[in-house]
Amino acid sequence: xxxxxxxxxxxxxxxxxxxxxxxxxxxxxxxxxxxxxxxxxxxxxxxxxxxxxxxxxxxxxxxxxxxxxxxxxxxxxxxxxxxxxxxxxxxxxxxxxxxxxxxxxxxxxxxxxxxxxxxxxxxxxxxxxxxxxxxxxxxxxxxxxxxxxxxxxxxxxxxxxxxxxxxxxxxxx
Amino acid sequence: xxxxxxxxxxxxxxxxxxxxxxxxxxxxxxxxxxxxxxxxxxxxxxxxxxxxxxxxxxxxxxxxxxxxxxxxxxxxxxxxxxxxxxxxxxxxxxxxxxxxxxxxxxxxxxxxxxxxxxxxxxxxxxxxxxxxxxxxxxxxxxxxxxxxxxxxxxxxxxxxxxxxxxxxxxxxxxxxxxxxxxxxxxxxxxxxxxxxxxxxxxxxxxxxxxxxxxxxxxxxxxxxxxxxxxxxxxxxxxxxxxxxxxxxxxxxxxxxxxxxxxxxxxxxxxxxxxxxxxxxxxxxxxxxxxxxxxxxxxxxxxxxxxxxxxxxxxxxxxxxxxxxxxxxxxxxxxxxxxxxxxxxxxxxxxxxxxxxxxxxxxxxxxxxxxxxxxxxxxxxxxxxxxxxxxxxxxxxxxxxxxxxx
Amino acid sequence: xxxxxxxxxxxxxxxxxxxxxxxxxxxxxxxxxxxxxxxxxxxxxxxxxxxxxxxxxxxxxxxxxxxxxxxxxxxxxxxxxxxxxxxxxxxxxxxxxxxxxxxxxxxxxxxxxxxxxxxx
Numbered sequence: 249x250x251x252x253x254x255x256x257x258x259x260x261x262x263x264x265x266x267x268x269x270x271x272x273x274x275x276x277x278x279x280x281x282x283x284x285x286x287x288x289x290x291x292x293x294x295x296x297x298x299x300x301x302x303x304x305x306x307x308x309x310x311x312x313x314x315x316x317x318x319x320x321x322x323x324x325x326x327x328x329x330x331x332x333x334x335x336x337x338x339x340x341x342x343x344x345x346x347x348x349x350x351x352x353x354x355x356x357x358x359x360x361x362x363x364x365x366x367x368x369x370x371x372x373x374x375x376x377x378x379x380x381x382x383x384x385x386x387x388x389x390x391x392x393x394x395x396x397x398x399x400x401x402x403x404x405x406x407x408x409x410x411x412x413x414x415x416x417x418x419x420x421x
Numbered sequence: 422x423x424x425x426x427x428x429x430x431x432x433x434x435x436x437x438x439x440x441x442x443x444x445x446x447x448x449x450x451x452x453x454x455x456x457x458x459x460x461x462x463x464x465x466x467x468x469x470x471x472x473x474x475x476x477x478x479x480x481x482x483x484x485x486x487x488x489x490x491x492x493x494x495x496x497x498x499x500x501x502x503x504x505x506x507x508x509x510x511x512x513x514x515x516x517x518x519x520x521x522x523x524x525x526x527x528x529x530x531x532x533x534x535x536x537x538x539x540x541x542x543x544x545x546x547x548x549x550x551x552x553x554x555x556x557x558x559x560x561x562x563x564x565x566x567x568x569x570x571x572x573x574x575x576x577x578x579x580x581x582x583x584x585x586x587x588x589x590x591x592x593x594x595x596x597x598x599x600x601x602x603x604x605x606x607x608x609x610x611x612x613x614x615x616x617x618x619x620x621x622x623x624x625x626x627x628x629x630x631x632x633x634x635x636x637x638x639x640x641x642x643x644x645x646x647x648x649x650x651x652x653x654x655x656x657x658x659x660x661x662x663x664x665x666x667x668x669x670x671x672x673x674x675x676x677x678x679x680x681x682x683x684x685x686x687x688x689x690x691x692x693x694x695x696x697x698x699x700x701x702x703x704x705x706x707x708x709x710x711x712x713x714x715x716x717x718x719x720x721x722x723x724x725x726x727x728x729x730x731x732x733x734x735x736x737x738x739x740x741x742x743x744x745x746x747x748x749x750x751x752x753x754x755x756x757x758x759x760x761x762x763x764x765x766x767x768x769x770x771x772x773x774x775x776x777x778x779x780x781x782x783x784x785x786x787x788x789x790x791x792x793x794x795x796x797x798x799x800x801x802x803x804x805x806x807x808x809x810x811x812x813x814x815x816x817x818x819x820x821x822x823x824x825x826x
Numbered sequence: 827x828x829x830x831x832x833x834x835x836x837x838x839x840x841x842x843x844x845x846x847x848x849x850x851x852x853x854x855x856x857x858x859x860x861x862x863x864x865x866x867x868x869x870x871x872x873x874x875x876x877x878x879x880x881x882x883x884x885x886x887x888x889x890x891x892x893x894x895x896x897x898x899x900x901x902x903x904x905x906x907x908x909x910x911x912x913x914x915x916x917x918x919x920x921x922x923x924x925x926x927x928x929x930x931x932x933x934x935x936x937x938x939x940x941x942x943x944x945x946x
Contacts, residue, residue, distance in 0.1 A: 253441075253834055279569050283516065286562065297833050306551040307903045314558030315899045318588055319892040321565055325581070325884040378547060378608060382911030385904065386919030398904065399926045402897045403933040409893040410942045413886050448838045456839065460846060502854045505861065521851070526843035533839045543839065544832040551906055585888050588895040595902045603909040666854040670847045734945035737891070741934075741943040745898075749931055752905075753924070756912065760920050771913055 257298050264291030282320045286313050303378045452533075455543040459532045463677045467494045470676055470722060477726040498669075506665035511572040520567035521663065521670035527559035528678045535684060536611045538694055538706040549610040550602055553685065554595055557640065560674070561587045564659050567671070571662035579658030582733055586646065589740045590639035593632050596748035600629035600755055601689045605773050614693035616773035619780045623690040628751045628791050630690045632744060637682040638721055639736070641675060645728040646736055683718035684710065691717075747798065754790050762786060890942055894934075901930045 268288025275281045289312040296305035384390040468483065468491060475482025483490030508517060534549045536542035546552050561584055568580020602608055604625055605616035613622075623630045639646035660671050687693060691713045694706035731739070762768035768783040769775040908915075908923045915923075937943055 253444075257837065280513070280516070283566065302546065302548050302833065303551070303907070306548050306555045309555040310551070310558055311896075311899055311903060313562055314555065314591070315588065315892070315896040317562055318565065318584055319889070319896055321569070322581075322585075322884070322889040322892040326886060326889055378907050379606075379911045379914070382907030382909070383914060383919065385907055386911075386915060386922040388916075388918050392919070392922045395904065396922065396925060396929070399901070399929040402900055403929050406894060406897045406933040407936055410890065410937055410940050413890050413893075413942070444834075445838070448835055449842075451835060452839045452842050456842065456846065498850070502850070502857050503859070504854070505859045506851075506854065507862070510864075522844040522847050525847035526840075529843045529846060530836075530840060533836055544835045546832060546836070581884060581888055585891045589891055592895060592898045592902070599902070599905055599909045602906065603912050606910060606913045608906065608910055665858065666851045670851065673847070737945045738943070741891075741894075742938065745934065746931075749927060749934075753927060756909075756920070757924075759912075760917070764917070773913075 254298055257294065261291040261294030261298070264288065264294065266291075278324045279321065282317055282324070285320075286317050289313065300375045303381065451543065455532060456529055458537070459529055459677055459681070462680060463673050464494050464498075465491075466676045466680050467497075467673070473719065473722045474726050477723065501666050501669050504665040506667060507662075509572065509662050512662065513570040513572065516566050516570035517662075518667070520563045520570060521667045521674075523566070524560055524563035525670045525674040525677075527556055527563060528674045528681060530556045530559075531681050531685075534610055535681075535688065536614060536693065537710060538703040539611075539615075539700075541703055541707070542611065545609050545611040548608050550598055550608040550613065550689075554591070554598070558591075560678070567663070568659035571659070573662050576659050576661045579661070583642065583659055586642075586733070586736060587640060589737060590636040590646070590744070593740065593744040593748040594636035594640060596745070596752055597629040597633035597636065598689070599752055600626045603752070603756060603759075606771070607773070610688055612773065614688055614695070617692040617695060619772075619776045620784055621690065621692045621695075624784055625780075625787050626751070626755055626791065627788075628747070628794060629755070630686070632748045632751065633686060633689070634717075634721075636740075636744060637686070638724065639740075641678045641682060641721075643679065643721060643725045645724075645731045647725075647730055679721055680714070680718050683716075683721065684714035686717050687713035747794075751794070754794065755787065758786055758790055759783070887945060894937060894942070897930070897933065901926070 265288050268284045268286070268291060271284030272281050272288065275284060289308060293305040293308040293312075296302070296308060385395045386392050471493070472482040472490070483493035486492040486496045508514060531553045533543040534546050534552050536545060564587070565580050565584050568576045568578075568583075571577070601613050601622045604622055605613040607613060607616070616622075660668060663671065687710055693713075694710040696705075696709035696712075699706040699709055759768060759772075762783055763770060767786075769779050772780070772783070904926065905923070908919075908926075911919070
């Protein structure tokens with residue numbers, strides 16, 4: 249039964265993820281593309297739940313559906329009438345090769361450093377909680393440097409965005 | 422809900438049903454039971470909302486259908502059923518129809534994690550507090566989709582304003598939410614309520630409650646932040662092209678969201694079901710939660726019907742230049758004071774399990790800090806208000822001078 | 827197993843949640859009158875006709891608020907585990923969390939001083 253529910257969940261979330269991705273690349277409307285992207289990322293959030301990482305799932309939804317979707321829409325609306333693109337992109341073969349290469353790079357670039365070339369026999373028994381995550385984030389032997397670097401990165405992102413947007417405003421009057 | 426599920430599961434399996442199916446059916450029954458509460462409540466809420474608004478405006482409100490107009494909502498629903506539902510030809514049909522569903526669903530889904538009594542709840546997620554913020558972001562997206570799919574300039578402009586308001590006020594809301602999470606040391610709503618056995622969190626961090634209250638008023642689009650229905654500026658806002666039942670769903674979602682926030686505040690800051698005799702019976706516990714939530718809900722209605730709407734620039738300035746810095750400062754001061762007290766041994770290591778007496782020194786110190794911050798803030802607001810008044814007086818004088826010339 | 831059971835409940839709930847508002851809409855669809863005409867289903871039926879495209883260019887301020895919100899959203903996400911682990915945290919971890927908040931508050935004040943928070 250347990251396996252069954254996980255399988256159903258996996259199939260459903262895969263349909264969401266891949267279907268959403270397919271929607272993103274086929275729709276010619278930028279706003280609908282955003283919605284499809286969110287469908288796809290919602291499926292990814294589902295994977296996190298199946299992997300017993302509900303915190304990451306909530307983060308996925310909060311950051312992507314709550315913020316990135318809104319941000320993309322605002323960015324789309326900054327430009328004029330790009331929601332109706334007339335041209336079609338027809339170079340199928342180069343884009344196929346390119347996407348295949350990217351897929352392979354991502355596949356090996358992500359799995360090999362983590363698993364070292366071979367998959368683990370079974371999942372670890374201990375499931376880390378959010379509290380463990382919190383302690384690991386700020387532990388001197390843990391992830392405190394990436395944690396603070398993330399803060400610096402976010403600060404830089406915000407300052408950069410403000411500088412760029414101010415330039416835009418100066419031109420636009 | 423777990424006990425019920427296993428009981429029902431066993432019953433179904435014994436009567437010869439497939440185990441997986443039995444499990445699914447018992448889950449479904451659980452879902453229907455839990456979601457029944459908000460769905461029934463929303464029908465009453467529409468009546469309450471109208472009645473309270475009427476009383477505040479010195480009217481009587483609905484009083485014809487049923488005793489004191491209680492059946493008015495039912496009558497309205499039947500009327501709405503017979504209304505023609507116009508979909509503009511220019512609209513994006515799929516997204517246009519999906520938006521009201523998502524909007525309502527995002528509010529109902531919050532109730533899945535709300536504990537009604539110590540033993541009756543849908544589920545108690547480890548990330549409960551984050552869950553309802555995440556789910557609410559679907560509501561924001563639904564508004565954006567509704568505005569875009571209507572293909573109407575007013576709707577799109579309204580949606581943009583509302584969405585930027587909603588995302589802005591989410592920042593102080595979540596920073597205020599971090600205070601109870603920090604005090605309880607858990608994100609599970611059940612743990613947060615149980616951690617308040619010693620002392621309610623509203624006493625430990627009143628400012629966090631005030632920030633949460635103000636920003637949830639904004640999150641639901643209620644006055645003085647009601648850009649959602651800026652009739653005078655944007656005709657109606659994002660829902661202008663909606664009619665019939667779909668329009669009704671946006672409103673039902675809003676009414677339910679306000680009440681849901683009341684219940685959430687009762688859980689996060691007012692000890693949820695805690696009150697005299699709550700351990701005697703789940704019904705008493707449930708009644709306490711309902712009473713506290715209802716009282717907070719009533720004050721939001723009161724506020725909504727009393728204050729005028731702010732301009733969008735004022736709303737944004739209030740959020741980013743007042744609420745956000747305040748909510749960050751509040752979190753910093755609370756966590757700093759607690760840590761210092763914990764290191765000095767004045768305050769217990771684990772606040773969640775500390776009793777009333779153990780918490781007394783902590784409470785006093787936190788209250789003093791909160792009081793000092795409030796006094797400082799009131800002074801700040803007073804100065805700002807005086808400046809604004811002087812500016813507007815000067816502008817008026819200049820205008821009068823210009824007219825005289 | 828228990829954790830996934832909880833999420834199965836949420837899953838069923840999430841499937842059912844849009845069904846509740848869909849039901850009255852479907853029932854209304856069965857009963858409601860259908861008399862569409864060109865004028866009625868035009869955009870903004872009772873008002874003046876719309877001129878041009880709906881997707882006009884919006885002001886940049888929306889985008890800036892969106893960006894600042896995104897930065898804070900990510901920050902809040904990091905702070906939740908920090909707050910949950912607060913009681914068991916070493917003094918070092920506590921200070922690290924403080925530094926994190928401080929750096930981002932810095933960014934907020936930068937935005938403030940550059941007038942990026944003003945609605946223009």
